[in-house]
Amino acid sequence: AQTVTQSQPEMSVQEAETVTLSCTYDTSESDYYLFWYKQPPSRQMILVIRQEAYKQQNATENRFSVNFQKAAKSFSLKISDSQLGDAAMYFCALIQGAQKLVFGQGTRLTINP
Amino acid sequence: DGGITQSPKYLFRKEGQNVTLSCEQNLNHDAMYWYRQDPGQGLRLIYYSQIVNDFQKGDIAEGYSVSREKKESFPLTVTSAQKNPTAFYLCASSIPGTGTLGGYTFGSGTRLTVV
Numbered sequence: 730a731q732t733v734t735q736s737q738p739e740m741s742v743q744e745a746e747t748v749t750l751s752c753t754y755d756t757s758e759s760d761y762y763l764f765w766y767k768q769p770p771s772r773q774m775i776l777v778i779r780q781e782a783y784k785q786q787n788a789t790e791n792r793f794s795v796n797f798q799k800a801a802k803s804f805s806l807k808i809s810d811s812q813l814g815d816a817a818m819y820f821c822a823l824i825q826g827a828q829k830l831v832f833g834q835g836t837r838l839t840i841n842p
Numbered sequence: 843d844g845g846i847t848q849s850p851k852y853l854f855r856k857e858g859q860n861v862t863l864s865c866e867q868n869l870n871h872d873a874m875y876w877y878r879q880d881p882g883q884g885l886r887l888i889y890y891s892q893i894v895n896d897f898q899k900g901d902i903a904e905g906y907s908v909s910r911e912k913k914e915s916f917p918l919t920v921t922s923a924q925k926n927p928t929a930f931y932l933c934a935s936s937i938p939g940t941g942t943l944g945g946y947t948f949g950s951g952t953r954l955t956v957v
């Protein structure tokens with residue numbers, strides 16, 4: 730069975746600084762996809778970024794980028810130029826095969842003005 | 843606008859009672875999911891359905907039941923057998939095969955509290 734682990738329950742960063750959220754996962758499959766979701770106080774889940782396991786190039790979406798290390802089964806999220814609106818719970822997730830998303834425990838990110 | 847509607851937003855239940863959480867979508871998605879969210883544990887899959895009149899247990903199905911009589915609707919019943927039902931419940935939907943695109947749409951959730 731696949732698992733996703735986020736070892737940082739909480740992180741904080743100064744506004745305009747850069748922060749990296751960690752995620753490790755375990756799967757026996759070679760074909761899978763990884764995601765970072767954001768959950769603001771409204772509790773609505775928002776897709777931040779997506780990475781295909783077969784692609785070596787790290788995904789980037791504006792200020793959000795990932796460091797995907799397939800051999801190490803690591804998938805960290807880097808947020809550059811942090812903004813107050815980035816404050817939220819961030820979930821790392823994995824999907825394979827039967828299309829069921831498996832989530833990590835989440836990291837609560839606080840942005841200090 | 844297309845989306846997923848979960849109701850009610852807040853729900854209180856007495857111990858020993860069954861309660862049903864509503865999830866309706868107008869996205870024409872075939873697949874629907876129920877997740878439970880607890881602090882420090884992320885989201886855990888309760889049940890999912892890939893097509894009408896069919897559904898499968900997720901990782902924590904004990905004490906829950908679902909039905910999928912219509913494509914648009916996937917209600918979740920929390921039964922008295924669920925030992926610790928107080929949690930935040932999220933419903934999601936997707937087009938089968940697009941989950942890898944991140945194509946899950948989530949509702950805004952229901953907060954269930956046992957009193």
